[in-house]
Amino acid sequence: MMPRMDRSDGLFLYRQMLLIRRFEEKSAEMYALAKIAGFLHLYIGEEAIAVGTIAALRSDDYVISAYRDHGHCLARGSDPGHVMAEMFGKTTGLCHGKGGSMHLVDAPRRFMGGYAIVGGHIPLATGLAFATKYQALDLVTVCFFGEGAIPSGQAHEALNLAALWKLPVIFVCENNRYGMGTPAERAIALYADVAETARSYGITAERVDGMDVLAVRDVMRKVVAQVRAGQGPLFIEAMTYRFMGHSMSDPAHGHYRTKEEVEEYRKRDPLLLLKQTILSSNLGTEADFTQLEREVGEVMTTAVKFADESPFPAPSELYNEVLAE
Amino acid sequence: MLISYREALNQAMREEMRRNSRIFLIGEEVGYYQGAFKVSKGFVEEFGPQRVVDTPITEAGFTGLAIGAAMAGLHPIVELMTMNFGIVALDQSVNNAAKIRYMSGGQLSVPLVIRGPGSAAHQLGAQHSQSLEAWFCHVPGLKVIAPATPHDAKGLLKSAIRDKNPIIFIEAQLLYGTKGDVGDGEYTIPIGVAEVKRVGHDVTIVAYSKMLLLALEAADQLSREGIEVEVIDPRTLKPMDLPTIVASVKKTGRLVIVEEGWRFCGLGAQVAESVYTAAFDYLDAPIQRVTGEDVPMPYSRPLEDAAIPDKPRVIDAVKTVCGRR
Missing domain, CATH: 3.40.50.970 (Thiamin diphosphate (ThDP)-binding fold, Pyr/PP domains)
Known part of the structure; x- marks a missing residue:
């Protein structure tokens, strides 16, 4: 399928990916400065999946993710300042500092959270979809997870329930080839075609180039329409690669993959690919990209300043929000 | 009804x-x-x-x-x-x-x-x-x-x-x-409110679920022997209505906690800690716990009976706190 894109559209997609890229780079910087603590899993290299997928959704559709969730949250439109403040543990954070990097939630934007037990949020996605179907709403739910979740029992239980009850959920498997330091071929029996897992439950599944934001959006537009029309769940395997380590505690390459391998994948950097397409299609110029860099740079400067200047929560906040009144 | x-x-x-x-x-x-x-x-x-x-x-x-x-x-x-x-x-x-x-x-x-x-x-x-x-x-x-x-x-x-x-x-x-x-009309019972199921002045028994019935049977028999037991059913285990339990213990000065669960780290340990903290000076004897035995439940009937609290054990515990053994 030929990608459909005009100038503003192309520059919008690029800007979204650039925002995530610069946000993640700034996060790493802030981690080094000890402004951010705990676990920090960067999405660098995988931006096209979040941006391409979410660009095909309506604002009232549900999105849920795992712990590498900054990109999905930002692509959903969350304010970078509030996301950064959450990672700083500040009271102005999306979750008042109670969630952190792995547990971002932006309910008004229907970003229903990042979850950090591998596979554990996939049943939640079927539940969001169950609720929309129960209420006869024409909403879809998108569930992002890594290929590392595929062997988990909860993933299989969720796939079975989604297929059994024809739930309007789209499973988006971000196959970045490694579950932490373990390559897929040492973890997944069907590593060469993990989408086969979904097919074994009768779910239509297809693979897409997860470095190509236009390809992702095209396939998602098709799939979202099918699911919204009531055809039941669908499964997309987006082939991608993370350019950084699993988290901040490991380097980009070393024990489990080589520098050469990382460099090879960096040639297919999703930002680079889209930029080349925009330039070669005469939809934009270098000046446009310079302008976008400047804009996003300003957004990030403002976001970090906001997070930095925001107060930490008072200890008296500790017991708030454990239970609903 | x-x-x-x-x-x-x-x-x-x-x-x-x-x-x-x-x-x-x-x-x-x-x-x-x-x-x-x-x-x-x-x-x-x-x-x-x-x-x-x-x-x-x-x-x-x-x-x-x-x-x-x-x-x-x-x-x-x-x-x-x-x-x-x-x-x-x-x-x-x-x-x-x-x-x-x-x-x-x-x-x-x-x-x-x-x-x-x-x-x-x-x-x-x-x-x-x-x-x-x-x-x-x-x-x-x-x-x-x-x-x-x-x-x-x-x-x-x-x-x-x-x-x-x-x-x-x-x-x-x-x-x-x-x-x-259950009466005839519609009603609700608030969560977190215990009920005094039997009024007495010599010793307090806290028991819930199936164990409440056991406690009431034991209280009947003890009454015939001249010991008047106050039986409290917390009904809600969390949040537990500790004030009602503590008030009773302040009156009777003696407490027996009956639970079917395992002894180690069982719920009764928490009730005892709460009562010791709130009413230590009112206690005339160490708190007694009657619990399930710390074994996987055996199949054979005599062994199963040995693993679960029964009336003689409850009566024995009451007599122990009353110094009548």
């Missing part, structure tokens, strides 16, 4: 489901089979399969699905065929249901009831005879209810269904057939 514990639960769910179309019942055999213990008898006929949802044997999957549905505004009642199977879904109840409100900074809520029979019946073996309430009580973000009588079961289940939080509602298999008066 004299009805069984089973019928009381049935009435509670039926009345609430008639009031609110967002409530649905989900679990194994809840629909066409009428419930493994016939608690949902007649439900699929009245409410239809959309609201009385039979599931495959996939506790983590359907508990997670229910949590997701709750996040999207529905109010699920999850029936576990037995609470033992709740262990399979523990990731969902502990990592998701209990934490989602807090992690999201109060943006999301999980109004959900997870209910089913706990504790031993007769010779069901080690995997089907467990009293797991202490596990759930340990987790911030969950409320835990374990009613002993049909009246309490009905009133508390209705309150649980109207609550905005995830609630573990533990029934007892051997209580399903017990009868009690």
Whole structure:
């Protein structure tokens, strides 16, 4: 399928990916400065999946993710300042500092959270979809997870329930080839075609180039329409690669993959690919990209300043929000 | 109106489901089979399969699905065929249901009831005879209810269904057939309020669920021997109504706690700690605990009987705190 894109559209997609890229780079910087603590899993290299997928959704559709969730949250439109403040543990954070990097939630934007037990949020996605179907709403739910979740029992239980009850959920498997330091071929029996897992439950599944934001959006537009029309769940395997380590505690390459391998994948950097397409299609110029860099740079400067200047929560906040009144 | 514990639960769910179309019942055999213990008898006929949802044997999957549905505004009642199977879904109840409100900074809520029979019946073996309430009580973000009588079961289940939080509602298999008066009109019982089931002045017994019946039998016999026991049923295990227990202990000066669960880290240990802290100077004797034995439940009847609290052990404990042994 030929990608459909005009100038503003192309520059919008690029800007979204650039925002995530610069946000993640700034996060790493802030981690080094000890402004951010705990676990920090960067999405660098995988931006096209979040941006391409979410660009095909309506604002009232549900999105849920795992712990590498900054990109999905930002692509959903969350304010970078509030996301950064959450990672700083500040009271102005999306979750008042109670969630952190792995547990971002932006309910008004229907970003229903990042979850950090591998596979554990996939049943939640079927539940969001169950609720929309129960209420006869024409909403879809998108569930992002890594290929590392595929062997988990909860993933299989969720796939079975989604297929059994024809739930309007789209499973988006971000196959970045490694579950932490373990390559897929040492973890997944069907590593060469993990989408086969979904097919074994009768779910239509297809693979897409997860470095190509236009390809992702095209396939998602098709799939979202099918699911919204009531055809039941669908499964997309987006082939991608993370350019950084699993988290901040490991380097980009070393024990489990080589520098050469990382460099090879960096040639297919999703930002680079889209930029080349925009330039070669005469939809934009270098000046446009310079302008976008400047804009996003300003957004990030403002976001970090906001997070930095925001107060930490008072200890008296500790017991708030454990239970609903 | 004299009805069984089973019928009381049935009435509670039926009345609430008639009031609110967002409530649905989900679990194994809840629909066409009428419930493994016939608690949902007649439900699929009245409410239809959309609201009385039979599931495959996939506790983590359907508990997670229910949590997701709750996040999207529905109010699920999850029936576990037995609470033992709740262990399979523990990731969902502990990592998701209990934490989602807090992690999201109060943006999301999980109004959900997870209910089913706990504790031993007769010779069901080690995997089907467990009293797991202490596990759930340990987790911030969950409320835990374990009613002993049909009246309490009905009133508390209705309150649980109207609550905005995830609630573990533990029934007892051997209580399903017990009868009690539930009156004629509609009523609810507030969560977190204990009830003095028998007034006395010599010693306080705290007992809940099936153990309440044991405590009352023991109190009858002790009364004939000149010891007047005050029996308190907390009914809600978390949040527990400690003021009512402490007030009674201040009156009697003696406390026996009866629970079917294992002794080590059992619920009674927490009750004892709370009472020692609040009323140490009022105690005339060390608190006694009567508990299940710290073994996997054996199958053979004499061994099973040895593992579960019985009337002689309760009487013995009361006499010990009274210095009459």
